[in-house]
Every structure is written in C-alpha cells, then in structure tokens.
Amino acid sequence: MTVMTKLLIAFVLVALALVGSPAARAQTTDGYHSYQVFPVVVDTAAFAQRFVFKNPSNADITIRARYFPESSTSQATPLTCPDFVVPFFRSVAKASLREICPDLAAGSQFGFLHTSIAGGGFQLFAGFSRVSNPQGQGFTVETFSAATFTSSDTVVNGVRRLAATPSAPAFQTNCFVGMVNLLESDDFLGTVNFKIFNSAGAKIGEGNVNTGTGKITRLLDIFAAGMAPAGDYNDAQVRFTYTGPNEPGVIAFCTVQDNTSFGADFRIAKQEVGDGGPAYPSRVLGPQDVTANRVVLISTDSLGRPFEIDAGASANTHLLYIRNPDSGFCMIIDPNTGVQALPSYGLEIRAIEGDTEDTTAGGNNSTVVPDASAGQGNYFGDKADGDGNNSRAVLEVESNEQNTGVVRPYKLLCRSGSGMNLLDIIRYKDPVDRF
Numbered sequence: 001m002t003v004m005t006k007l008l009i010a011f012v013l014v015a016l017a018l019v020g021s022p023a024a025r026a027q028t029t030d031g032y033h034s035y036q037v038f039p040v041v042v043d044t045a046a047f048a049q050r051f052v053f054k055n056p057s058n059a060d061i062t063i064r065a066r067y068f069p070e071s072s073t074s075q076a077t078p079l080t081c082p083d084f085v086v087p088f089f090r091s092v093a094k095a096s097l098r099e100i101c102p103d104l105a106a107g108s109q110f111g112f113l114h115t116s117i118a119g120g121g122f123q124l125f126a127g128f129s130r131v132s133n134p135q136g137q138g139f140t141v142e143t144f145s146a147a148t149f150t151s152s153d154t155v156v157n158g159v160r161r162l163a164a165t166p167s168a169p170a171f172q173t174n175c176f177v178g179m180v181n182l183l184e185s186d187d188f189l190g191t192v193n194f195k196i197f198n199s200a201g202a203k204i205g206e207g208n209v210n211t212g213t214g215k216i217t218r219l220l221d222i223f224a225a226g227m228a229p230a231g232d233y234n235d236a237q238v239r240f241t242y243t244g245p246n247e248p249g250v251i252a253f254c255t256v257q258d259n260t261s262f263g264a265d266f267r268i269a270k271q272e273v274g275d276g277g278p279a280y281p282s283r284v285l286g287p288q289d290v291t292a293n294r295v296v297l298i299s300t301d302s303l304g305r306p307f308e309i310d311a312g313a314s315a316n317t318h319l320l321y322i323r324n325p326d327s328g329f330c331m332i333i334d335p336n337t338g339v340q341a342l343p344s345y346g347l348e349i350r351a352i353e354g355d356t357e358d359t360t361a362g363g364n365n366s367t368v369v370p371d372a373s374a375g376q377g378n379y380f381g382d383k384a385d386g387d388g389n390n391s392r393a394v395l396e397v398e399s400n401e402q403n404t405g406v407v408r409p410y411k412l413l414c415r416s417g418s419g420m421n422l423l424d425i426i427r428y429k430d431p432v433d434r435f
Contacts, residue, residue, distance in 0.1 A: 028148075032056060032124040036143035037180060038113040039251055039268070041067070042131065043097040043104060049141075051094040051129045053115075055086040061125060062086075062118040067101045068181055069111040071217045078181070078214055079103055083118045086125060112216055112251060114181050115143065144268075149180050149249030150288035151242040154269035156254040160234045161223045169260035173223065175238060177209045178216025180249035187213045190244020192252070194219075196226045199235040204228040213248055222254065240269055247275070247288075291321070292419030299335065299411040301425045307397075308409040309347055310429055315398035317427035318412070320351075320420055323390045327378045328416030330395060330423075331368035335409050341367045346403025347410055350435055352394050360393075363435055365400055380416070395423070396434060 069075035081101035086092045094100050127143040164170040177192045189212040196205035205226025219225040240252040252269035274288035286294035299307050334341040343365040350362035351369045362369035370376035
C-alpha cells in the first residue's frame with residue numbers, strides 16, 4: 001500500500017466516522033433547511049458513499065448539488081451537478097457521489113457538497129449519507145445547514161499527536177479549512193489563521209491557510225503544519241480565526257486518527273467567539289448570530305430609535321426571544337455611569353405574560369429582571385413553559401414616578417446561556433404608567 005493510498009484511507013476514515021464519534025453529538029436536531037452542506041464527501045475505489053434526501057412537504061422539490069474539490073485532488077474546478085427531484089413525502093437515494101455528479105474527474109476524489117432547493121426556493125429537505133468499505137463497514141455523514149458556518153473564531157478541542165508504543169498506536173491530527181461557496185456574490189480570497197495550544201494553554205504552533213469561497217484545504221498533521229516543537233501532545237486545541245474580507249462562512253474541522261488501523265473521529269470546529277456587531281461593542285462568547293446573542297448591550301432598535309423614556313408617564317415595550325431551558329437576566333444600564341441604574345435614575349423594568357399582562361419578574365423600582373436578590377432566580381423556564389417551543393417574553397421599561405423633568409436615555413444589558421435577540425421595541429414612548 002502506497003503512502004498516498006494510506007493517507008487517502010486515513011482521510012476517509014477520519015472525516016467520515018461520525019456515528020461512533022463525538023461528531024454525532026455536535027449535530028443539531030434542527031435538520032430541515034433549504035441550503036445544506038455535507039462537510040465532506042468521497043468517491044474512491046476503497047469507499048462507496050450512498051446519499052438519501054428526504055422531502056417532508058406535500059409538493060415535489062428539486063435539489064441542486066454543487067461539488068467543491070479539496071485543493072490537492074485532480075478535480076480542477078467545482079461542478080454544478082444535474083438537478084434531481086424528490087417527490088412529496090418521499091426519500092430519494094443516490095448510490096454514489098458520482099451518480100450525483102457524473103462529470104466528476106476519474107480517480108479518487110473528496111471535497112464538500114453544497115445542496116439547495118433549485119431556483120432558490122424556500123422548501124425544506126434533510127440529507128444524510130452512508131459510507132461503506134468493501135466489508136460493509138461504514139459511517140453516516142449528515143448535512144449541516146449552510147447558515148451554521150460563519151466567520152466566528154472556532155475551536156477544536158482534545159486533539160493529539162502521540163508516538164507509537166509497544167502497546168498503543170501512533171496518533172495523528174489532520175485538519176481541514178475552507179469557505180462555503182457563494183450563490184450570488186463574486187468569489188473572493190481570504191486567510192484563516194490557526195493557532196495550536198497545548199493542554200496547559202500555551203501556544204505551541206501557528207500558521208495560515210490561504211483559501212477562498214468554494215474551496216477547502218487539508219492540513220496533514222496539524223502540529224507539523226503549525227511548526228510545533230517535536231514531541232507528544234495530548235488534549236491540545238486548535239483555534240481558527242478568519243482574517244480576510246466580507247465575513248464568509250468558514251468550514252473547519254479536525255480528525256484524530258490512529259496510524260495502525262486508521263480508526264478515527266471527526267470534530268467539527270465549534271463557534272466560540274463571534275462578532276457582536278450592533279449588539280455589543282466587542283467580540284463575545286457564542287456564535288455570530290444576532291438572533292442568539294449570549295451578551296446584548298444595546299441602546300437603539302432596528303429602526304434607529306434611541307432607548308429613552310420621556311418625562312412623566314412614558315413606557316417602552318421590548319420583545320425578548322429566549323431558548324428554553326435557559327438562564328439569564330436583563331438590566332437597565334445608566335449610560336452616564338455604565339453600570340446598573342439605581343431607582344433614583346427614574347426608570348423601572350418588568351417582565352410580563354403577553355396575554356394577561358401579569359408581572360412575572362421585576363416591577364416597581366426594579367432595574368433588573370429576574371431579580372435574584374428578590375428570590376426570583378435567573379431561570380427562564382422549561383421547554384414545556386413555552387408549549388414546547390422556544391418562547392418569547394415582553395419587557396416593559398417606564399418611568400418610576402421619580403422622573404418628572406427630563407428625558408431619560410438608557411441601555412439594556414442582557415445575558416443568557418443559549419442566546420437572545422436584539423430587544424426591538426414594539427411599543428415606543430406610550431404615554432402610560434402600567435406598573
């Protein structure tokens with residue numbers, strides 16, 4: 001067996017071993033979307049990949065597939081493959097990547113596959129694939145929503161490089177970096193920086209991958225690629241940071257293999273630090289998603305209206321979307337001090353039941369909801385509290401009767417474990433005193 005053949009087999013086993021690996025736990029149950037990406041697909045003599053696409057709707061859908069090759073393969077350019085129909089309430093199987101993309105170059109090929117509703121439709125579908133070797137052993141690779149991939153800093157934990165011993169094989173970590181293709185904008189180039197940290201948190205290596213939209217590159221032995229000092233590493237981590245223009249969707253994952261059996265696992269890079277954008281003045285923990293901010297510090301709504309309360313009876317109503325079960329809080333920030341407002345500032349906040357307008361947290365002279373000091377805790381509620389859905393809450397900010405002469409600007413600071421929206425105002429400067 002040649003070295004190149006061993007590397008190819010290693011890649012396939014590593015990148016596709018999802019069922020019995022931590023990758024399955026990294027997937028989401030929200031599997032039906034209009035734009036889906038298989039992070040890795042393969043067509044070789046050693047492995048066959050079978051695809052199944054499910055249509056949950058009551059009308060036929062047409063799926064368009066686009067194949068994007070890894071930079072070292074013989075496939076010179078991406079392929080737009082023939083459209084295919086999935087009948088209503090049915091699943092359609094494709095026996096191989098080559099059946100989906102018959103113009104695929106001869107020989108061993110691997111890359112990623114972008115699938116979508118043809119013509120930009122909004123219908124939904126799900127996709128998964130089964131990869132099998134000649135002995136029938138195989139793995140499942142599911143689709144990820146294309147929206148999952150952003151320019152957040154992402155991290156893969158627990159990577160390793162270990163030399164073989166008499167009782168254990170050698171372990172090697174390979175990583176893959178690319179950018180999701182664009183459908184309407186012009187393609188562009190960018191750079192992804194990667195840093196390697198040992199188990200103690202010290203940086204031991206670094207490098208850059210020059211890539212572009214619709215491209216993906218493999219880094220064999222990430223420790224060697226980052227010029228880490230020789231030796232064994234266990235429980236290390238790799239951080240990927242996009243440094244180019246236009247904030248594309250970055251695909252990054254690593255695989256840890258043993259070099260004897262080529263058994264391996266697949267570890268998708270998880271969004272760790274995102275761009276807060278209008279929600280926060282700096283980058284914060286969590287995804288790059290303004291509907292799921294882990295931290296919100298905001299003083300204007302989507303229409304540009306400032307958060308402020310007029311003198312006398314005046315109230316603003318904010319809409320907060322939360323993801324049950326979760327914990328968090330929202331507080332009024334005095335823009336003059338940058339910290340939680342005191343009742344003397346003249347404002348108060350409460351959370352209410354939208355249909356009954358009963359107060360559930362906060363109230364007279366409160367400047368934070370829920371108020372842990374009042375015994376309310378900071379648990380937003382169980383899934384059942386939202387009738388099984390992620391739910392919403394209504395926040396009201398108004399004068400606390402101590403503000404009689406001036407307009408009071410304010411900011412809202414909210415934190416949660418699973419994220420919230422940008423607190424847009426649905427009723428602005430109502431001349432009322434509700435609580």
